[in-house]
Amino acid sequence: xxxxxxxxxxxxxxxxxxxxxxxxxxxxxxxxxxxxxxxxxxxxxxxxxxxxxxxxxxxxxxxxxxxxxxxxxxxxxxxxxxxxxxxxxxxxxxxxxxxxxxxxxxxxxxxxx
Amino acid sequence: xxxxxxxxxxxxxxxxxxxxxxxxxxxxxxxxxxxxxxxxxxxxxxxxxxxxxxxxxxxxxxxxxxxxxxxxxxxxxxxxxxxxxxxxxxxxxxxxxxxxxxxxxxxxxx
Numbered sequence: 001x002x003x004x005x006x007x008x009x010x011x012x013x014x015x016x017x018x019x020x021x022x023x024x025x026x027x028x029x030x031x032x033x034x035x036x037x038x039x040x041x042x043x044x045x046x047x048x049x050x051x052x053x054x055x056x057x058x059x060x061x062x063x064x065x066x067x068x069x070x071x072x073x074x075x076x077x078x079x080x081x082x083x084x085x086x087x088x089x090x091x092x093x094x095x096x097x098x099x100x101x102x103x104x105x106x107x108x109x110x111x112x113x
Numbered sequence: 114x115x116x117x118x119x120x121x122x123x124x125x126x127x128x129x130x131x132x133x134x135x136x137x138x139x140x141x142x143x144x145x146x147x148x149x150x151x152x153x154x155x156x157x158x159x160x161x162x163x164x165x166x167x168x169x170x171x172x173x174x175x176x177x178x179x180x181x182x183x184x185x186x187x188x189x190x191x192x193x194x195x196x197x198x199x200x201x202x203x204x205x206x207x208x209x210x211x212x213x214x215x216x217x218x219x220x221x222x223x
Contacts, residue, residue, distance in 0.1 A: 011131075033210055040121075040215060040216075042203060042213045042215035042216045044213075058210065090156060092157075097211065099145060099162075099164055100162070101159050101211070102211065104149075104156040105153065106156045107156050107158055
């Protein structure tokens, strides 16, 4: 099993629908992140969490919300999806004690039509 | 504001030729620097990292990078590329959360 698992891998949804992207990890890391990737724009931070009770907005949090259900689970929600939220979404984890950088999930490709 | 700038969006190179992918960071970025690679339809995986110590860092798949404090650069190099190196490469810096560059698409031509 992968260290960081994202579900679903692909999703097509309609404008206005609520959708949740899920991320779970077996690394035992406290820190978790959601990024979106768009061609030519790299990875942009949506939200991050340093522990279960700590949630922080990133540079592009508008239109998104998150929930940290447990140390191992960090979900991203689009309350009312819009077409410009079509992107590749990545979840990542890190451990500040080893400074090894991030462990990424395989990504969720979301298309809003 | 912290920023990481990748100077080339696309780099085409012939197989077995050397390649350099350029990355500059703002001085406000704490000096932890990383290079990640993304193969088609996959997530990102760590190529190499600089935390401290020797300015020449060696990574996986024959890649290396040199940290240059005076030029605020962290360029990635490989002396001889293979077709399998075709991918997108991301430079990132900072503590956490990391700040990413916009990526460089490396295309290796047979």
